[in-house]
Amino acid sequence: TASKAWWKEAAVYQTHASFLQASFCDHADSGHGTLRGMLSRIPYFKQLGIDIIWLSPIYRSPQADMGYDISDYRAVDPRYGTMQDWENVRDAIHEQGMKLVMDLVVNHTSDQQHEWFKESRSSRTNPKRDWYIWRPPRYSAAGERLPPNNWSPTFGSKSAWEWDEATQEYYLHLFLKEQPDLNWENPEVRKEIWAMMHWWLEKGVDGFRMDVINFIAKSPGLPDAPKVFPDKEYQPFGRLSINRPEVHHYLKEMHREVLQVALTSGVGETPGDGPVFEYAPYSIPSNKELQMVFHFHHQSFDRKGGGLGRTWNPDWKLVDFKSLLNNWQVKMEEAGGWNSNYIENHDQPRIVSRLTSDHPLDRAKCAKLISMLHTTLTGTLFIFQGEEIGMVNLPREWGEEEYKDVETVQHIAEERENRQRTAGEEDPNMIDLLEGMRMTARDNGRTPMQWDATENAGFSKGTPWMRVHDDYQEWNVAKQMADGSSVWAFWKKMLSLRKEYQALIYGTFHPLDESNENIYVYTRHDPCLSQTLLIVLNLARGPQGRGEPTSWDSKKWNVDLRGARLLMTNRDVALGAQDQGNGDVMELEPWEGRIYLLS
Ligand code: TEU
Numbered sequence: 001t002a003s004k005a006w007w008k009e010a011a012v013y014q015t016h017a018s019f020l021q022a023s024f025c026d027h028a029d030s031g032h033g034t035l036r037g038m039l040s041r042i043p044y045f046k047q048l049g050i051d052i053i054w055l056s057p058i059y060r061s062p063q064a065d066m067g068y069d070i071s072d073y074r075a076v077d078p079r080y081g082t083m084q085d086w087e088n089v090r091d092a093i094h095e096q097g098m099k100l101v102m103d104l105v106v107n108h109t110s111d112q113q114h115e116w117f118k119e120s121r122s123s124r125t126n127p128k129r130d131w132y133i134w135r136p137p138r139y140s141a142a143g144e145r146l147p148p149n150n151w152s153p154t155f156g157s158k159s160a161w162e163w164d165e166a167t168q169e170y171y172l173h174l175f176l177k178e179q180p181d182l183n184w185e186n187p188e189v190r191k192e193i194w195a196m197m198h199w200w201l202e203k204g205v206d207g208f209r210m211d212v213i214n215f216i217a218k219s220p221g222l223p224d225a226p227k228v229f230p231d232k233e234y235q236p237f238g239r240l241s242i243n244r245p246e247v248h249h250y251l252k253e254m255h256r257e258v259l260q261v262a263l264t265s266g267v268g269e270t271p272g273d274g275p276v277f278e279y280a281p282y283s284i285p286s287n288k289e290l291q292m293v294f295h296f297h298h299q300s301f302d303r304k305g306g307g308l309g310r311t312w313n314p315d316w317k318l319v320d321f322k323s324l325l326n327n328w329q330v331k332m333e334e335a336g337g338w339n340s341n342y343i344e345n346h347d348q349p350r351i352v353s354r355l356t357s358d359h360p361l362d363r364a365k366c367a368k369l370i371s372m373l374h375t376t377l378t379g380t381l382f383i384f385q386g387e388e389i390g391m392v393n394l395p396r397e398w399g400e401e402e403y404k405d406v407e408t409v410q411h412i413a414e415e416r417e418n419r420q421r422t423a424g425e426e427d428p429n430m431i432d433l434l435e436g437m438r439m440t441a442r443d444n445g446r447t448p449m450q451w452d453a454t455e456n457a458g459f460s461k462g463t464p465w466m467r468v469h470d471d472y473q474e475w476n477v478a479k480q481m482a483d484g485s486s487v488w489a490f491w492k493k494m495l496s497l498r499k500e501y502q503a504l505i506y507g508t509f510h511p512l513d514e515s516n517e518n519i520y521v522y523t524r525h526d527p528c529l530s531q532t533l534l535i536v537l538n539l540a541r542g543p544q545g546r547g548e549p550t551s552w553d554s555k556k557w558n559v560d561l562r563g564a565r566l567l568m569t570n571r572d573v574a575l576g577a578q579d580q581g582n583g584d585v586m587e588l589e590p591w592e593g594r595i596y597l598l599s
Contacts, residue, residue, distance in 0.1 A: 002378075034081045035080050035088070045098060071109070104208040106182060108179040116132075121166070137163075149161075150235050152236060156414060160237065216250060267292055268294070279293055293339065319515060325377070330511065338379060343373075348444075349444035350393050367490075378509050396438055405446065408442065415430070448464045503525060507529075520539055522534075545587040566595070
């Protein structure tokens, strides 16, 4: 079992721009969320059972990528309010005994509006030139100007290099061209970043969620990436900028200079598809780097070709989802590292729609089932806004124009271009593409928070920056808080169950029956507490256990259900006494989950 720490027990709630509520006079019709709106919601977190709030970027930004393109690290974007508003939010969070984690986006800054980049691009001899990654062009045999290497950025399939006409060099951007990468090799850059972190810590921030922190170090010499897509000109940079050895030097320095001094929490967002042993070191305490990392592997379960591509695989298998997750659950503990346990965030579609069923008849039960899964996994728990009320993906009927995310917009444009090139088979409506977006686009997690049944779900009196989901009159916070059998009420129970049975936090995760295609079964065992919990989740449309009990009876799992106590279920029909845990065979309703205390 893992060593104890308050931040392992914490439940973190992530708020994105579409959470902040615009409900006060001066912002009433902005259509964007505001910090003042958020202020009114602080008691809400407490009521749900939250310990830490993570605020997605609210810094000054031209908003090319929803605030992940920052133009001033020490200012609040006027669309969200003022620094005073932020301070009020901070104080209200602290008054309720909760903590505040801010997004730290330091792989890149914004382009036109960030002072550092403005200087850097102003001339080749500017003292800040080397704060970003500038390189001269290459030339083809025919004399054609080419980017310095063949990398493609995370978004889109063009070059990761942008040509600067004025200074006749390219700069590197692993995301949008509006997000130039900082040069972490330069000690002045690091020093400025540590100073900026201290500035926020002095303002009372309790920790940082660090955006793509495993991308900051680039391979020396910036060589070409291997050709994984033979038909494409530009290739994913992959290991040439992910989990480089140098990143650990930088994070050790950050720990020494900032985190250790302030005893703050460091949460790394670490995309990529490398093995667990590449990710564990970030969070192994003796390495003195971060406390935990978000890995992305389980998010690839329903994508064609793995990874986080935008091509949906409708034939995904539960066994694949289980094995991706189990691998991290087991190996991270073995390695002595610590996970950030999330299944939804602002970059992912809604899990009810992906993993279960968002049909109105199944939805509430499925959202409760998801809550049983999410709260019983190892790692610090990260809940994304709306997960607690079972929000789902964009409606099928919505057209292309409702998708606002720059990644989606770019993807659709590129795809349209490709299809036009391969004329003849073009589908003018691109129906399949939109169906794919409906299952994979980041927009799915970004529709405004559904507070109540009033206009625009109580999010804003103006026109919301993104269309509110059509289902808000049925599915909203106010309705669910008033109903003891709602998804919200269930989440609240699960959050307190997790605090009550600490095997759910510190206990070892043992997967069972891994080849079962319908159910997800595991135990959490804490020998110090002599506590073992059994979690059985029927992630299938059909009932389990009737007719062919031998295919998955509990003997096979080597757990003794005699004397077990049922702690939680999302069943529709109450369990009879005989089902409380005497038998060897359980009959599960469709989408039913159960949690037993075995000892
Ligand atoms: O995301 C990192 C990241 O790799 C994602 O872009 C992910 O691969 C993609 O969304 C596929 O789903 C972080 C932020 O969370 C994201 O919102 C930003 O766009 C990105 O970094 C750039 O800052």
